[in-house]
Amino acid sequence: xxxxxxxxxxxxxxxxxxxxxxxxxxxxxxxxxxxxxxxxxxxxxxxxxxxxxxxxxxxxxxxxxxxxxxxxxxxxxxxxxxxxxxxxxxxxxxxxxxxxxxxxxxxxxxxxxxxxxxxxxxxxxxxxxxxxxxxxxxxxxxxxxxxxxxxxxxxxxxxxxxxxxxxxxxxxxxxxxxxxxxxxxxxxxxxxxxxxxxxxxxxxxxxxxxxxxxxxxxxxxxxxxxxxxxxxxxxxxxxxxxxxxxxxxxxxxxxxxxxxxxxxxxxxxxxxxxxxxxxxxxxxxxxxxxxxxxx
Amino acid sequence: xxxxxxxxxxxxxxxxxxxxxxxxxxxxxxxxxxxxxxxxxxxxxxxxxxxxxxxxxxxxxxxxxxxxxxxxxxxxxxxxxxxxxxxxxxxxxxxxxxxxxxxxxxxxxxxxxxxxxxxxxxxxxxxxxxxxxxxxxxxxxxxxxxxxxxxxxxxxxxxxxxxxxxxxxxxxxxxxxxxxxxxxxxxxxxxxxxxxxxxxxxxxxxxxxxxxxxxxxxxxxxxxxxxxxxxxxxxxxxxxxxxxxxxxxxxxxxxxxxxxxxxxxxxxxxxxxxxxxxxxxxxxxxxxxxxxxxxxxxxxxxxxxxxxxxxxxxxxxxxxxxxxxxxxxxxxxxxxxxxxxxxx
Numbered sequence: 001x002x003x004x005x006x007x008x009x010x011x012x013x014x015x016x017x018x019x020x021x022x023x024x025x026x027x028x029x030x031x032x033x034x035x036x037x038x039x040x041x042x043x044x045x046x047x048x049x050x051x052x053x054x055x056x057x058x059x060x061x062x063x064x065x066x067x068x069x070x071x072x073x074x075x076x077x078x079x080x081x082x083x084x085x086x087x088x089x090x091x092x093x094x095x096x097x098x099x100x101x102x103x104x105x106x107x108x109x110x111x112x113x114x115x116x117x118x119x120x121x122x123x124x125x126x127x128x129x130x131x132x133x134x135x136x137x138x139x140x141x142x143x144x145x146x147x148x149x150x151x152x153x154x155x156x157x158x159x160x161x162x163x164x165x166x167x168x169x170x171x172x173x174x175x176x177x178x179x180x181x182x183x184x185x186x187x188x189x190x191x192x193x194x195x196x197x198x199x200x201x202x203x204x205x206x207x208x209x210x211x212x213x214x215x216x217x218x219x220x221x222x223x224x225x226x227x228x229x230x231x232x233x234x235x236x237x238x239x240x241x242x243x244x245x246x247x248x249x250x251x252x253x254x255x256x257x258x259x260x261x262x263x264x265x266x267x268x269x270x271x272x273x274x275x276x277x278x279x280x281x282x283x284x285x286x287x288x289x290x291x292x293x294x295x
Numbered sequence: 296x297x298x299x300x301x302x303x304x305x306x307x308x309x310x311x312x313x314x315x316x317x318x319x320x321x322x323x324x325x326x327x328x329x330x331x332x333x334x335x336x337x338x339x340x341x342x343x344x345x346x347x348x349x350x351x352x353x354x355x356x357x358x359x360x361x362x363x364x365x366x367x368x369x370x371x372x373x374x375x376x377x378x379x380x381x382x383x384x385x386x387x388x389x390x391x392x393x394x395x396x397x398x399x400x401x402x403x404x405x406x407x408x409x410x411x412x413x414x415x416x417x418x419x420x421x422x423x424x425x426x427x428x429x430x431x432x433x434x435x436x437x438x439x440x441x442x443x444x445x446x447x448x449x450x451x452x453x454x455x456x457x458x459x460x461x462x463x464x465x466x467x468x469x470x471x472x473x474x475x476x477x478x479x480x481x482x483x484x485x486x487x488x489x490x491x492x493x494x495x496x497x498x499x500x501x502x503x504x505x506x507x508x509x510x511x512x513x514x515x516x517x518x519x520x521x522x523x524x525x526x527x528x529x530x531x532x533x534x535x536x537x538x539x540x541x542x543x544x545x546x547x548x549x550x551x552x553x554x555x556x557x558x559x560x561x562x563x564x565x566x567x568x569x570x571x572x573x574x575x576x577x578x579x580x581x582x583x584x585x586x587x588x589x590x591x592x593x594x595x596x597x598x599x600x601x602x603x604x605x606x607x608x609x610x611x612x613x614x615x616x617x618x619x620x621x622x623x624x625x626x627x628x629x630x631x632x633x634x635x636x637x638x639x
Contacts, residue, residue: 032428036428038428038431086602086606089606090609093609094609094610096358096364096562096566097562097609097610097611098605099364100558100559100562100563100601101601101602101605101606103558103559103601104559104598104601104602104605105598107594107597107598107601108599108602111595111598112595114594115591115592115595223552227551230432231436234429234432238428265446266443266447268439268443269439269440269443269444269447272435272436272437272439272440273436273440275432275433275436276421276433276440279425279429279432279433279436280421280424283424283425283429
């Protein structure tokens with residue numbers, strides 16, 4: 001019984017971190033689907049969001065809800081600005097240059113924030129407080145419940161947005177074939193900007209959810225989180241939204257179960273091993289569409 | 296442009312000129328450095344520059360010439376560094392002298408390179424089935440796994456081999472300015488020769504168009520794995536030099552960021568240009584050192600330079616240009632001849 005309740009708690013933990021990975025993975029996946037760029041700066045948007053929450057709560061004494069909204073606004077703006085300044089001029093150049101630019105932006109954000117705020121971690125005040133629920137010996141904290149709830153709501157909202165609205169249709173069209181979409185009168189620039197805005201907003205939400213259970217912001221927090229989320233996106237099939245959600249949950253659960261087995265130092269290794277196995281068996285990811293090569 | 300037959304220098308003469316110039320460079324600068332021409336600090340920076348040149352030039356084989364994007368180069372470097380480190384410790388290289396010392400150093404370098412090359416084959420065969428970004432991701436995964444394994448292998452198997460997270464310490468410091476320089480020259484030479492051969496042309500053909508190359512009878516898988524292994528071999532050699540330079544190793548050094556650092560050198564210099572890789576390895580190692588006075592701002596400046604270069608010169612600083620001494624001499628010869636004709 002004790003074993004079962006530990007397992008259950010670990011599964012809840014896994015789902016919680018998995019939902020955060022999933023939210024971040026969506027940003028990677030959407031951007032990759034639309035301009036074929038591995039946006040390495042995406043992880044650092046999470047970090048920027050976390051710093052906005054920290055700054056607005058400690059220095060300006062904002063209510064947690066408003067500081068989260070502010071973080072979402074700042075991150076969204078930042079995502080769009082990065083796209084306009086750094087990625088848009090390179091749209092017709094080799095893809096590797098674009099990738100290096102993304103890496104450069106990621107370095108710039110990390111080092112810039114380190115310069116301004118110092119390298120140490122900042123403790124963020126409690127964002128979500130509430131009782132811890134006991135279910136048959138296993139405990140579920142309020143932040144975990146909120147994380148799961150918010151993620152489910154966002155996933156449903158995003159699916160509706162992409163499937164039912166005009167902008168969502170434009171996004172799908174551009175990711176299918178950019179040239180053809182342009183000929184059909186889709187405004188490419190607006191669509192790409194919108195995708196970046198959406199991805200960055202999701203990253204900021206993920207950042208707030210992350211802070212609600214880990215409560216620390218540091219300049220490099222985004223890199224490993226971003227890398228794992230990116231693995232999640234690839235695992236699920238990059239460019240596919242349900243795939244990103246599934247990938248995030250798989251990674252989160254795998255990490256939690258490895259930790260539950262007492263092997264937490266091998267956590268990162270297991271995540272990447274799963275990735276390699278999946279890529280070798282199904283190179284397009286769990287839910288991705290196989291790509292055909294044409295001459 | 297003006298390469299008429301009378302203006303070309305015959306091959307043996309070219310080899311002679313290059314050999315003379317390179318040996319002048321190696322022995323002259325070693326004598327200068329060892330004779331106390333520069334401070335100990337500068338010598339150290341020069342050694343790091345040399346190691347970085349080997350890393351950048353070797354990654355350039357996989358990225359610039361083969362046209363793939365591996366993100367796990369630091370993994371191969373780690374394999375080489377740990378192999379070299381463990382070997383040098385085991386044979387007590389610091390107590391040897393003369394010929395046996397030289398043999399130990401050469402053995403350590405070769406062994407590191409070979410083991411890294413074996414890993415290159417093991418990782419290359421599955422990874423190269425995938426294309427483009429997937430290859431990048433899978434090599435990233437392998438690189439991270441190598442790091443995690445190096446951190447934890449001692450605990451699991453009960454060895455005293457890598458000493459886990461606390462690091463491998465007291466490695467004999469075998470790296471000197473001279474042997475780094477010799478390794479740099481040999482790396483550039485071997486890679487240059489491979490690339491000028493039939494194998495090199497096959498590798499370039501795969502970069503230009505894989506399907507076309509395959510239909511012309513190029514064994515794509517074979518050549519891809521070959522280029523990948525070549526790249527891994529020299530990364531291993533660089534790793535061994537790094538171990539012998541630093542004297543202690545930690546698994547965290549060889550993370551994802553190290554791979555990115557090397558990739559940045561290659562792309563900034565211009566993919567497919569060995570000269571570009573060398574030049575940017577020198578610049579990107581020397582620049583942060585020169586900016587040490589502005590400690591806080593240097594990483595910000597570094598990343599800004601990176602983004603700006605990519606926006607304004609997306610093919611890298613050198614593009615695909617490669618330096619050739621003979622070409623310069625030929626220009627010179629052609630110029631003087633034409634000049635002579637006008638006079639006469």
